[in-house]
Amino acid sequence: MTLLAEPDAPAETGEAKKPGTTTRLFGLLLPYRGKLAVIAVLAAVTIGLNLLGPILLGRATDIVFAGLVSRGLPAGATEEQVLAQLRERGENTLANVISTVDVVPGQGVDFDALGRLLLLILALYLIGSISMLVQGRLVAHIVQHAVFSLRAEINAKLTRLPLSYFDRNPRGEVLSRVSNDVDNLQRTVQLSIGQMLTSMLSVVGVLAIMLAISVELALLVLVCVPVALALAAWISRRARPRFAEQWQSTGALSAHVEEMYSGHALITAFGRQEQAAREFAERNETMYRSSFGAQAISGLIGPATRFVTDLNYVLVAVAGALRVAGGTVSIGDVQAFIQYSGMFSRPIIDVANFSGQLQSGLASARRVFELLDEPEQPPAPARPATVSPVRGHVEFSHVSFRYTPEKPLIDDLSLTAAPGQLVAIVGPTGAGKTTLGNLLLRFYDPDSGRILLDGTDITRLTREELRSSIGLVSQDTWLFQGTIAENIAYGRPGATREEVVEAARAMCVDRFVRALPDGYDTVLDEEHGGLSAGERQLITLARAFLAQPAILLLDEATSSIDTRTEVLIQQAMASLRAGRTSFVIAHRLSTIRNADLIVVMDRGAVVERGTHEELMAANGFYARLYSA
Template sequence: MTTTQAGKGPQSEADREIIRKAAPRRGPGGGGGPFGGMGMPAEKSLNFGPSAKRLFGRLKPESLGVALVLLLAVVSVTFSVIGPKILGKATDTIFTGIIGKQLPLGLTKEQAIDAARARGQGTFADLLSGMNVVPGHGVDFTALGHVLLVVISLYIAASVFSWLQGYLLNGMVQRTVFRLRRDVEDKLNRLPLVYFDRQQRGEVLSRVTNDIDNISQSLQQSMSQLLTSLLTVVGVLVMMIVVSPLLAVIAVVAIPLSLVVTTVIAKRSQKLFVAQWRHTGALNGQIEEAFTGHSLVKVFGRQPEVEKTFEDKNDELYNASFGAQFVSGLIMPAMMFIGNLTYVAVAVVGGLRVASGAMSLGDVQAFIQYSRQFTQPLTQVASMANVLQSGVASAERVFELLDEQEQTAEVERAVPIASTAGRVEFEHVSFRYLPDTPLIEDLSLVAAPGQTVAIVGPTGAGKTTLVNLILRFYEIDSGRITLDGVDIREMTRGDLRSRIGMVLQDTWLFGGTIRENIAYGRPGATEEEILDAARATYVDRFVHSLPDGYDTVIDAEGSNVSAGEKQLLTIARAFLADPSLLILDEATSSVDTRTELLVQHAMAALRTDRTSFVIAHRLSTIRDADLILVMESGRIVEQGTHEQLLQAQGAYFRLYNAQFAGAVVDEEPVAPAGPVQR
């Protein structure tokens, strides 16, 4: 029996938050189809700092590896930055030998300097004063060879350590992304159905695939170069100060200038990268939706609208992507320009210092190399900024998914049920998708073990919602639903659903053999059990007409079997699962009349000795139901057998009269109360 009193149940705050956000397609006001549900994903400006910190925080399980990578990077960079200083000694050896060969043999360095000053060659004298020259002696090739050997050894060692660092870093990044994918998969399994009702499948797929792949590439590229570049900047800065504090000051001026340029450009590109990946998800959602309903698009001639929608979203993605890449791409040229200015300043001041004898030519050469090494990592850091921004933007989208409210937690101590007879009872159940939009209010009913309960009513009456509540796809607001006297909220979802079989109007088959699709209902089933299920549900009849029989591979869309054959396969799958409770949701609405008879016979075999809930618009399919429930606006307005409800001449009579007006008039079981509605 039902009443009209609305209940306000003890629903969890998490569930209420989910429902507040939701606009479910199957709920009131929902829309579906190839042109419905085109909502954009949530817009959220990139909060770069916290998102980047959280992303790199996922490397915490690799702490030991990170420390080893850091050590290898330090050693590699140390060897690399020492190289130019030692190589400068080779230049000094060559230059000193050339100058010494031009001086008369037998003079001391001081005598050569005094002679040059006496001839009015003061600049040459200053140059000699800063050199360790021996008049009359040429290049010391032995010393030169030793210097070059040391430099080559340093560079080889630096390369080896750098390779080891890259190898270890690659493994760390891939393991981190592996864990992220696993966490996302686990999260998807913990999300309530309402989340998927309000999200485009293409948008969810984009986060799981495109965004995670982008995170992987961004981490791989940015971490290696950023680590090496930052260490190189520090190492080179130390060496520049050792070589010449004056020139080091000139070079260091480039740092704040570079930071200002990078910051200004990066701020402009951040929002563009967020928009780029948001539009990518929207475009993926539109493509997935349009091609899923490709035949429907063709039938209704909606190609121009679909193409126009695609063009608009593609243009949005193009503009966002072009803007993000163009703006972030300005960083590299700007940094190169600043680096070239620094190079010119170092070359001019260094040349004057050599001429005055304050520095050796080798030190100037080393410093010029350092200035290049100094600006190059700054340029690399700048070029990695756009990669890192893109990766963090993708990470934020993935973190949004990971932060979604989950379905209510399982009970800590679930009530076990040894065997299920199949008695289902609704006790004053109330439920609503949206807080201020009632759907089911104070509903009570009992389905006795072995009964077939049919649920009929107009679209939006709450028929499918009713069975979804039994499956705990949604949590009720108040009241309770029991299975053999046990509140289903005191059972684990896995235990509950393992006792329920479901056959939907929309058949779902995966790319595999017919045998594998049937066995999906119960993994580990024997060959004979699979064949018995196929025979009982009339699958065996058409399988033998296929080239490979039960080994026939069904393609991804199931296009090599008919709609009726696909429905029979789903029934065979449910039959093999041997559930105690069966739910049939419009299972015959998409098949022809002849196939419907086979499906009905198959369902009759499936319903034997099981409590069954049958949702049907074709009232001819539920005449033999033990109990028929007529729902309107979430309430049961009538219940009884087929004959009883016709005699009552109520809502069921009107529905039946609308479908079978001719049969009602001919048989005239009762006099119609009003005009026949067509």
Template structure:
């Protein structure tokens, strides 16, 4: 049985849980607008940014080779890009040398010119001439300048090619990591106990699996490659700046601490708003999903305005959180640009003074100014990506919280199994409670022989559905044990146990697909003949033949193209095809008309033949032929016996039967 079916099996249990548990599952509001919420998101907690980021990066470890490739290609691309300004600076020096050389008469040496300028007291111009490699009487060497420009162009083309390959590798790296993360989430669902889904709104869980993982993928995709390139650029540019002028490099570095402190301050204020943004998104999704699923009830009870008011309130909360998160984090980039511009002005002024003093050439200053811009640009980019990174880490933590949720008890290392599965079930001093201080079932003992039909009746909250859920190991016992043909089910593999069991629930669950596919869900790769045979045995074939597409009629996930009774018959056919040893029928006829109930009863009689069956029913008329009828109150079996014996005893069963008979007479009158 799938995890989805397991979750569906517990839907009907909501009425049997203690009031405190139900209130806990539905938030604090049991009336007014809050009653339309299926539950609230888990309480917000402080984000462990560093821990979550480290764990997020660990997702990339299985693809170390690709990650190394990204780093190597990034380093190669950055190296070629960083060399460019230095070579362009040499071209500028060639142009300046040509301009100055053209103005000097041939035959005069550079040393003579410098000496003459110093003799005239023009030391600044003399320093400039001393740094220029000019040839008197010779103008600009355009061939040399052209060769330099071609070299730079080739460097930039190769750098862009490396960057393109790096981007492709990064995309593959990120998507593979997210693919594995989705698989981990899917595997986690199979290990989560049913109580996790009881306490989580479905929309909230869906939001973590869809919105949060998509946001995480987008954040990684946009930031990983850019951060790698930016960090490598910062390192490469720093090296080149120190090679040109250590003094100017130190001036540029003085702005880094100010930038880092400013970015940290702003980021710290933005992070709580990102947490609130995604947690509110989960709550809003839960509300929308619930309102869409129950839109008929919302309209019938006139709660549309109430529902819309809840939506507006949550939408406003989401808007405010998103606005503050994006606005505050968006302040990082202009603040960094301001500091970068200050650094640019300082470099230009001091660089000009260094050229005038003859310590640097004009080309070196030009290259350094380019490097200062290249240095500030990646720093600004890293800071501007803080909002994406913070948003991604906030989503990652919500996904990690799902992955870290408490799991059901692990399967036994050496699972036991009955030698022959005949269907003998025994409850031995079984105790169970949903809440530690609210006992539900205490010291319950029961023996069911193979092939017997056991009917379980009692008021709402008596523990009827809980009993069969314990048999299916949807929940673990607090005390005692349950055996199947002498083997403790706690020592059996859950899948093997559930393979022996078929369930027909009060809520007929159908998935989006054809009628044939829905019936075939109960068995592994059945033939078309087996599907039709199961349909005929359970009276499904009767109405399927009247549909235009027959067994290929497509149902939506709510089964809207067939009636409630026909949906129920399809689920009975599904159980019939599975050929279970143990059959559980949980209020399977409670929501259908009398004529359809007769058909379902006939189908279930065929299904129960030769099988150990547990039948939960409120309509006592449907269980008269049960071998044993159990009457439960407050988690205990207060009576048991067949229909006639219990009626004559005048106990709880007789009172229930009389009450239903009186109700039926009142409806007739």
């Protein structure tokens, strides 16, 4: 239909042209085409039964009219005799009207025939309602399963997206696409199946019956259809960009709310509530204007099409009355035709009113498909290499990397860590220390150069195998909603309670967990159960301890821990590091004095390397950092 028309998405340079959003949207339903066929049959049955209703009601009207007229006519006379007498008296119009129905002079209303007809009408409407109920349940079943599969596809897509995607897009924006846009898309698809299918079948069926009753009246109705559809399409095209703006502003507002909520403590501490409120008001105003514009424009469709169809209704009523007076059709046929005229116009009005939701749904679908079309991280090699057992020999060979093309970060860096060696990476903020960890974990791939694990290029390994041999503890303490024991056991699925407690003791977690009312069964919520930042960081260290990885990557892992506890942690970590390669990124230089190798970075390059004593004796960049 015109309202569904949408140009295909533009092709990416060098890529095949992708199907249009509408095509992809309905492509979600292809796995359910068998059930869709059943829905189509049920819809045809429902509409067919509903279409019989006006015809039968018209016959009922004719029975009542004929009965009322026959009461005033002499009993025993025939209909032809009565009509001849009326025409002799000059009452031609009345004669024409009576000639359109079967009149038995003096009989009155045939209540038996009328009762049978009404019971038949009731049975047809009852069967139609049951068919509609089954159809609705099938539609709900299909749509829910289709959206369930879509959410699973989105979730799988998110796991394949590179870290750079999440660096570019605010979390609230991503969440809005996954939740708000998918929910809106679901409403659109559900309405589309029932609305569009029923509307098309209704229009075809009603048109066939109207042509059978009166070709002239049917043509009068058809004249108004193109006008109504042209109006709806014209308004719909102008509403489409407004709906795109609406859902973009919804994503921006969600991102701002998520940011303000997560940073509520800092906003309060710095007294920036008014600024946050102003920013919220600005984004809310943008969303209000785009939403109001979209709804205001799309809201014109209903009144415009209704005006055209109401005008058509009046024309049909007048033309029908003239044809009754001319004896061409009966009153019951005109009554049925007027009902059919309404039934013919109603789907057009419904589709026109639905076009606003359709444009909104298409805007959401476009955002969802944009997410699904995002470039993924490079796939695993067809024949991946394996490293077993992992010894932990890591080599960065002439590695260069930049997050953005115009801003170099790491240039021709070479670094070797021997198995079991403790390598500390130090340097000022922005020197590229954390980036080395991201490259080792393959959150990003180098622009040039290689990273080798036990002599094997890590790009030849699957990401799962590579990351399973590396234990990461970052300065951002990530804990999920669950018990403390479950958060620690996250490091090694299947770990026993005894192993969890042993790891907690080694990392000084046991001492504060025992003081909690529920101990290890304490549930951490969004506020992390009232634990301090240092206590949360200790839990993440216990998680890494339990995992027993071949390589440890500690990115400011003790930044939130007091000095005394850090000393205890360092002693416990010494046994954990035995035989394992460890990379420690630290600003607190006093904590890495015993490192086997200290690598000093500045502006993406290694400027110094050696032990603490060697670097202090050189009195260079490291010595100045340490003294500072």
